Amino acid sequence: NRSRSLRIVWLLEELNIPYEIKNYIRGADGLAPKELLDVHPLGKSPVISDGDRVIAESGVIVDYLIKKYGNGKFLPTEENYLDNEYWNHFSEGTLMSAVVMKVIFTKIPAQVPFFIRPLANMICSGFDAGYVKPNVDRSVAFSEDTLKKRGDGWIAGGDKDGNPTAADFMMVFPLQAGVGLGVVPEDSAIKAYIARATGRDAYKRAVERGGV
């Protein structure tokens, strides 16, 4: 629950291969339960098991599944190869880190006792304005500019038949989180892109099956 796993389910639906979802419920501390540590020593979700192989890190899982089960679909063209790598890494390494930091600095004031809340608000909003917000804004603006140039296409240019690539399976989720945080403009290429992705039949099936 509350994980970054839906994008993996989305890809599995696009690949049209059989799979089974196991749900793990976070503890009161927000961390994964002990049972998930038995699957992978880092105890983070998503993690997949394929035969004897256990694979973690969303960007690796997405690449692995596309290469192994895609029959060439969802692979970037040679021209789009580096862009596909870039947005895959950017998704977790830059955008998601920035988004998580923003969520945390928004959440902290709500979690402290009410009599120190104004002070917590002051501290957090100062840090947000000076450091977190500029990072989030730059990341969102760069995504927006890129998507504008792509028109109706995918963020790294798509595969040879106009399908999404790993970059898209990775990028839709943190951009949705950005929308949730109110940092994405209403009439934006990002929102059109999210609508394009989430409007796909495979995405809709993923949401239905996607677990808790």
Next chain:
Amino acid sequence: NRSRSLRIVWLLEELNIPYEIKNYIRGADGLAPKELLDVHPLGKSPVISDGDRVIAESGVIVDYLIKKYGNGKFLPTEENYLDNEYWNHFSEGTLMSAVVMKVIFTKIPAQVPFFIRPLANMICSGFDAGYVKPNVDRSVAFSEDTLKKRGDGWIAGGDKDGNPTAADFMMVFPLQAGVGLGVVPEDSAIKAYIARATGRDAYKRAVERGGV
């Protein structure tokens, strides 16, 4: 300055190819200056220019340089392929995010006016204990366990001749940051690993040339 760039310089030295370093000094806000935005729209460092190509995201730069200039050196064996991908993504997506969060929660109390510092300390250390520390500790413990199993080897098993791979060029830096934060045990496989990497001639040359 204060960037994640040294690992790229280290790799360039290992590859023994000519390169030029351009230094960019962060503004008072800790963010990259406008001139870096002219190189790459995200304005983050490291970023490399190779001919007409501008490439960002450390994990992508490292892969690109090894593939283009390594003549097969520093490439993982087939058996180590997935591990190499894993640690490359883990480095920025998981470990570095956790480390940066830990740094921030340590720094905030020092940056607020002294009369609210005890309160800021209380808020930050509560959040650190409940969320940040467990994440850092798990990431460090998993790195430690893996390196212990590798003995004198590299984190993803190395290339066919026992040289480091992309995973190592990525992982040494955040582990050093972990040492700086005091979350790495004294007599650990991590410390031996860092010593092994930083003891290489190419690493020493990188430190000499590595800029501000």
